[in-house]
Amino acid sequence: MRAAVLYEVGQPLAVEEVELDPPRQGEVLVRIAATGVCHSDLHYIKGDLVMPLPVVLGHEAAGIVEAVGAGVQSVQPGDHVVLLFAPACGRCRYCAAGRPHLCEMRLRVRGRMPDGTSRLHARGEDLHHFTCVSSWAERAVVPESGVLRVERDLPFAVCALLGCAVTTGVGAVLNTAQVTPGSTVAVFGLGGVGLNVVQGARIAGAVTIVGVDMLEHRLDAARRFGATHTVNARRDDPVKAIQDLTQGGADYAFEVIGRAATVRQAVDCLARGGTAVAVGLPPAREELALPGPAFILNEKTLRACFYGSARLRHDIPRLLALYHAGRLMLDELVTAALPLERVNEAVAALDRGDGLRTILEMHTA
Ligand SMILES: [Zn+2]
Ligand SMILES: [Zn+2]
Structure with missing residues (x-):
């Protein structure tokens, strides 16, 4: 599949062929339909924040489930999903206290999947995952707790925005x-x-x-x-x-x-x-x-x-209810849509402050 890879801070992303392993137990393979370009991504490209490289960035996305690993229960192939960049274990002290966005898992997964390995490979080496999402790619393998099923008639760009900016x-x-x-x-x-x-x-x-x-x-x-x-x-x-x-x-x-x-x-x-x-x-x-x-x-x-101090599985459906009621403006946030190949242009536009939100759109036909 094609993905945008950051090999070096301050350099353009390389949009190239990347190998993606199938989902393991408790993981979901998502075909990305739309993914936003957010300031957090820009921070890592510019080196204002540091993470292990090379990495596939992108953390605001929506798509269609293509396959699920063993034990996955909440989604099945064909489901439309919002990707969540704070996967939660459901068991740690923060999850138990009703604050899953602070789950301990986030600290453990730095650049990897929860089991400590990578599903992404290119040029003969492992690539790092970003917040267990890595959506600047045609597909992503993510933990089951990193997807939330949504209605099929929603625009993918709107769903993507619910993954970060809106929430x-x-x-x-x-x-x-x-x-x-x-x-x-x-x-x-x-x-x-x-x-x-x-x-x-x-x-x-x-x-x-x-x-x-x-x-x-x-x-x-x-x-x-x-x-x-x-x-x-x-x-x-x-x-x-x-x-x-x-x-x-x-x-x-x-x-x-x-x-x-x-x-x-x-x-x-x-x-x-x-x-x-x-x-x-x-x-x-x-x-x-x-x-x-x-x-x-x-x-x-x-x-x-x-992450909006959000209980994502509780809050995102409510945000969608506000959208359906005409009280939450989501379509109006998207001011440009570009193909993945033009990700560097989208990043430069964000850095300049052009528009409101640029969405990278993949072909899902
Ligand atoms: Zn963001
Ligand atoms: Zn937890």
């Missing part, structure tokens, strides 16, 4: 922060995930939603997704603008860029007692710093959010 962004609002009706919300960074924070805040009943970005086309998009106000941070000081628009500070602020400086702005723009949520993944070299006394005296909170 992370909306989950940050509904699960991590638990924004309440009537709240004021600020959102720093209006890319694929940030726009989902905006519409999550709208769904939660926030009355003031201030979107912050440096790109005008994203500020326009934020207004379509539910922002009541926007601030171009290239022109205006976002902290001051948010404080003005929210009568002294926001109840909640979300950082969806992954930079220490904007996490600090998210904390600074809060009202007393407010909560900032760090959603964007910063480069490995960055540390977060807080304004000592002001943080304590104003009783602020800074929380981290991984």
Whole structure:
């Protein structure tokens, strides 16, 4: 099959023939239909985050089950599935506590399948898996806990987005922060995930939603997704603008860029007692710093959010219900669709901030 392989940091991905082993016990073979291009992938390509190479990236995807290994019960060939990048064991202390997105398995599988081996090979060597998904490829072998069956009449691009951007962004609002009706919300960074924070805040009943970005086309998009106000941070000081628009500070602020400086702005723009949520993944070299006394005296909170703090098998069907009810905009997020062969173009577009979300589409006929 064809797959995009990262052999060296900072170099273009090689789209080439890759050998994929059949699924073993408890594993599922998925023919990828659509897969998103996300900032987390870009981090590894640029070397801001490090993982063992060579690797097949891609962690936001949907497709059709082609085969299942022994013991697989929840899906069968022909099922349409969303791929989940936090496979869960169902038994560890985090799974037992109802927080499967924090499952211990994620730490163990770094670059491998849960049994410690690889299903991907090229140029005579094993390739690494990425978050047990590796969807920038025509097919993927994933653990059974890494797939969720969805209705067959849904667009694959929409399903792919549920694998990361939507679940992370909306989950940050509904699960991590638990924004309440009537709240004021600020959102720093209006890319694929940030726009989902905006519409999550709208769904939660926030009355003031201030979107912050440096790109005008994203500020326009934020207004379509539910922002009541926007601030171009290239022109205006976002902290001051948010404080003005929210009568002294926001109840909640979300950082969806992954930079220490904007996490600090998210904390600074809060009202007393407010909560900032760090959603964007910063480069490995960055540390977060807080304004000592002001943080304590104003009783602020800074929380981290991984994967929307989601219970995926519970949350994704609810997100789909919101989509069917016309309250969650998903089709509107997809602004470009390219074949796998043009993955490097899609990555460059993401780096420049073009469009909202680019989807790589495979032929599924
Ligand atoms: Zn992602
Ligand atoms: Zn677990």
